[in-house]
Amino acid sequence: LFIWWELRTDAPMLELRMFKNLIFTLAIGTRFLGFLGTTAVRFxxxxxxxxxxxxxxxxxxxxxxxxxxxxxxxxxxxxRLGDRFGERLFAVIGFSVLVLTSVAFITFTIDTAMWVVMAVLLANGLAMGLWNVPNNSIIMGSVSRESFGIIGALTNLTRNVGNVAGQAIASAVVVGVMAADGFDIPLGEIAGNRAASDSFMSGWRLAYILVTAFSLLGLLLSILTKPQHTNQGGSN
Known part of the structure; x- marks a missing residue:
């Protein structure tokens, strides 16, 4: 009903026809997948x-x-460098690093060296910074200046939805695996219980397999996205 109304009213809350713009749609999809893939780390x-x-x-x-x-x-x-060498290059590099860190997280165990954990976390942050800013520039550059307000709100909404969905998926996978193993306990109570910790790590690996799949899809979309600036301020 919302979509039907928005397509017919003279003053829509969200101009859905903007999604006919392939570059805009690909960039929004990439943004959603990027936050979907990175929020699992924070959880x-x-x-x-x-x-x-x-x-x-x-x-x-x-x-x-x-x-x-x-x-x-x-x-x-x-x-800065995205404006000089092109936003897509850094978006692709960022998602490539994100895929690599997601694969690295799959290999984590209870005994993984702490310096490895720290290095992967640093690389994961670098990945997010590399793709996030260029992606935002691509989105803003694909629409008219008059649409900046609503598009800015939409990019924030996409980020929030990606974060919420990512945390929901990760928690559902981990809790589901632990419940299947017979550990129906809060995640904060697994300390000191080696069997529960092993079960958590099994859920962790499955969750990061899904995260890797999301990141690979985001990488594909970022490769397909060719920036087109329809305004003079879109890349700022």
Whole structure:
């Protein structure tokens, strides 16, 4: 009913016909898949470090900060260089690194060296920073300047939906695997229980197999996306 009304009213809340623009649609789809693939880290990594690896809260905060550090550094770099060498290049590089880090997460065990965990988290943050800013530029560059307001809101909505969907999928997979193994307990209570930790890691691996699939699809869409700037400010 919403779609029917929006296509017929003279003042739609969301101009659905903009999705006829292939570049815009591909870029929005890429954005959704990117956040779908990266949010699992924010949900599962604290549980892995606190409950499975039994690391203190302060140390966990320092380890998780590496993702934000990588994101900040890469976002600053990709924004400037994307204007010079092309946004698609950095979007593709970012998703390629995201795929590699997703595969690396699949290989994690209870005994994975902490320096490996830290390196993968840093690379995951770099990946997100590399694709996020160019993707936003591609989206804004594919629409008219008059649409900037609604498109800006739509990009934020896409990010939020991707984050929520990613966390829901990851949690459902992990909890489902643990329940199938007979561990119907809160995730925060697996500390000190080796069997429960092993079950969590089985769910972790399955969840990251799905994350890798989402990231590969996002990589494909980013390769297919050829930026076209219909305004003079779209790449800023």
């Amino acid at each position: 599962m990594m604290p549980i892995y470090l606190l409950s499975v690896r039994d690391i203190g809260e302060a140390a966990v905060g320092g380890v998780l900060f590496l993702t934000s550090l990588g994101l900040g550094v890469a976002a600053q770099t990709s924004g």
